[in-house]
Amino acid sequence: QGQLVQSGAEVKKPGASVTVSCKASGYTFTTYGISWVRQAPGQGLEWMGWIAAYNGHTDYAQKFQGRVTMSMDTSTSTAYMDLRSLRSDDTAVYYCARDGVWGWFDPWGQGTLVTVSP
Amino acid sequence: QSALTQPASVSASPGQSITISCTGTSSDVGGYNYVSWYQQHPGKAPKLMIYDVSDRPSGVSDRFSGSKSGNTASLTISGLQAEDEADYYCSSYTSSSTRVFGPGTKVTVL
Numbered sequence: 001q002g003q004l005v006q007s008g009a010e011v012k013k014p015g016a017s018v019t020v021s022c023k024a025s026g027y028t029f030t031t032y033g034i035s036w037v038r039q040a041p042g043q044g045l046e047w048m049g050w051i052a053a054y055n056g057h058t059d060y061a062q063k064f065q066g067r068v069t070m071s072m073d074t075s076t077s078t079a080y081m082d083l084r085s086l087r088s089d090d091t092a093v094y095y096c097a098r099d100g101v102w103g104w105f106d107p108w109g110q111g112t113l114v115t116v117s118p
Numbered sequence: 119q120s121a122l123t124q125p126a127s128v129s130a131s132p133g134q135s136i137t138i139s140c141t142g143t144s145s146d147v148g149g150y151n152y153v154s155w156y157q158q159h160p161g162k163a164p165k166l167m168i169y170d171v172s173d174r175p176s177g178v179s180d181r182f183s184g185s186k187s188g189n190t191a192s193l194t195i196s197g198l199q200a201e202d203e204a205d206y207y208c209s210s211y212t213s214s215s216t217r218v219f220g221p222g223t224k225v226t227v228l
Contacts, residue, residue, distance in 0.1 A: 035217065037164075044222040045156070045164065045207050059215045095163060103211035104154040104169035111163055 002027035004034075004096050004109035011115045017084045020112045022096030029077035030054045033099035036070060036081045038092040039111075046092075050099045051079060086116045121146060122208055122220035129226040135196040138223045140208030141189055146218055148189035152211035155184060155193045158222075159204045167206075168193060195225070203227045 007021040022034060035050040049060035051070040058070050069082040079096060094112045097105035123141045130136045140147065140155075147153055151171045156164035166175055168184035171191060181196045191210070195202055208220040 037219075044205075045158075045209075045219045047209070047217045047219055050217070061216055097164075099217075100169070102150070102152040102170070103209060103217040104152070104166060105156070105164070105209070106166035106169070106175060108163040108165075 002098055002107050004098065004107055006094075006096060006109040006112045009113040009115070011117065012086050013118060014087055014116055016086050016116075017082060018086060018114050020081045020083075020094050020096070020114070022079045022081070022109050024077040024079070024098070027098070029072075030074055033101060034070075034072065034079040035097050035099040035103075035105055036068075037095045037097060037105070039095070040089070040092040043092075048081070048094075052101070053079070083114075086114075088116050090114065091116045121212075121218045122210060124206075124208060124220040124223045126221075127224045127226065129228055130198050131228045132198055132200065134198050135194060136198060136225065138193045138195075138206055138208075138225070140191045140193070140210075140220050142191075142210055142218075143189055145213040146210040147186065147191050149213060150211045151186070153184070153186060153191040154209045155182075156207045156209065157202075157204045158207065164207065198227055200227050 005023045030053045033052045036048040051058045072079045096109040153171045155168040158164040171186045172184040183194045205222045207222045
């Protein structure tokens, strides 16, 4: 079935960077990928990108190209999402989700609230 | 701005059926059988309800079904129950090897 546990809430100032981690358990980490999805307050889901855990390949949504880096540590079955040059409109709940290679997401992490405020 | 379109809201009475549409292009919904649907209750993480257009994960009620015709995918909920009141999102694999979500549909059980 699998489970994803994310790191805790973060408060950052504009211009700073944030790293969110996502630890997988209950399945073979390197068989799938990990997608990152964010949800601003009161808004819908926004796909940010994914990393293929079997070879480290990444694809990012055009909106985040140059500002996001996704990485992983297969020894600990943990994925990471770094977002740089934070702005107030980056305030959102960030989710990781197991990506079934062709784009289904299951399970999801519990979400990490990132607040960007002066 | 989402590349997929969904109705903002759908409502019906308990026991009735509803269908939520998800329209894309030949570069996403129409080009691949990789459409999935998610249910999200307030304050909760999304839950996978349908994947690969019409497959249901283990544990998801058979009241939920999916289909696709051309560039439009659909989620049907039959025998609507109070617990089905939630936001529903479609997602599709794309020709750029990315994924894209629809804007979401709020389902209200009257």
